[in-house]
Amino acid sequence: MNKAEVFDTIVNERRSIRVYKNDIPVTDEVMKRSLERTILSPNSSNMQLWEFIDIKDKQTKEKVSEYCLGQSTATTAQRFLVIVARPDRYKKSIEHNLQNVNDPNSFEKEKSRKRRRQYYGKIMPLFYAPDPLRVLSLIKKSIVFFTGLKSPTVREVSEHSKKVSIHKSLGIAAQTFMLSMTSEGFDTCPMEGFDSKRMKKLLNLNSSAEINMVISIGKRDEGGVFYPRVRYPFDEVVRTI
Numbered sequence: 001m002n003k004a005e006v007f008d009t010i011v012n013e014r015r016s017i018r019v020y021k022n023d024i025p026v027t028d029e030v031m032k033r034s035l036e037r038t039i040l041s042p043n044s045s046n047m048q049l050w051e052f053i054d055i056k057d058k059q060t061k062e063k064v065s066e067y068c069l070g071q072s073t074a075t076t077a078q079r080f081l082v083i084v085a086r087p088d089r090y091k092k093s094i095e096h097n098l099q100n101v102n103d104p105n106s107f108e109k110e111k112s113r114k115r116r117r118q119y120y121g122k123i124m125p126l127f128y129a130p131d132p133l134r135v136l137s138l139i140k141k142s143i144v145f146f147t148g149l150k151s152p153t154v155r156e157v158s159e160h161s162k163k164v165s166i167h168k169s170l171g172i173a174a175q176t177f178m179l180s181m182t183s184e185g186f187d188t189c190p191m192e193g194f195d196s197k198r199m200k201k202l203l204n205l206n207s208s209a210e211i212n213m214v215i216s217i218g219k220r221d222e223g224g225v226f227y228p229r230v231r232y233p234f235d236e237v238v239r240t241i
């Protein structure tokens, strides 16, 4: 099989699985390989404002499945991955990126280094600055409104946009993880049906953290696929211009 055929197999094989076999554990090695692939996912400005919590402890799994409202995909799961947005880590991420920009051994051209120093030194601190009262958002939106009158400008600068931006990257990471698990011979189901308040407390997450998704993991049991995979016709959702 060529690469496209392999990828096609993986994409077609992945389904949301609602019942897993109870005697096939997900090994640490499989999890590690998949998480190593997951953190290579594209993410906004390479800020990596994410945390991946791998849950294999029996008691914690029981709590997680309770907080996933007892859904069968959760009660039968062998393991869970919880994907968490961590906006509070933005200063560390800026530092990390600036260190990479300044790495003398990198192949990066000086022109690009200069641009990225400016980006991480000035724009990112402004974009990610906490803004609980939304005052900064208002100022930023006014600025982009006026600069946007003259030239193309990124309009998404509010506190809300910041969250959307982080969660976009997390969704992509979730898909990398799920496709990786399929390639390893395991199955998954992404979930947003859970009690986020209880889950955050269980996982000891701070108030600014947001759970993007809980992914159940295991080996599909017979009857684990509940219904056929049906999508809108291609031409209804794809527009070529």
Ligand SMILES: Cc1cc2nc3c(=O)[nH]c(=O)nc-3n(C[C@H](O)[C@H](O)[C@H](O)COP(=O)(O)O)c2cc1C
Pocket: 014, 015, 016, 017, 018, 071, 073, 189, 190, 191, 192, 193, 194, 213, 229
């Ligand atoms: C963001 C998101 C949240 C989801 N939440 C749940 C959930 O809580 N419980 C569940 O059984 N499936 C959940 N799903 C799975 C979808 O129902 C499933 O992906 C969709 O029906 C398409 O089926 P497929 O994944 O088998 O192709 C979720 C999927 C996504 C992307």
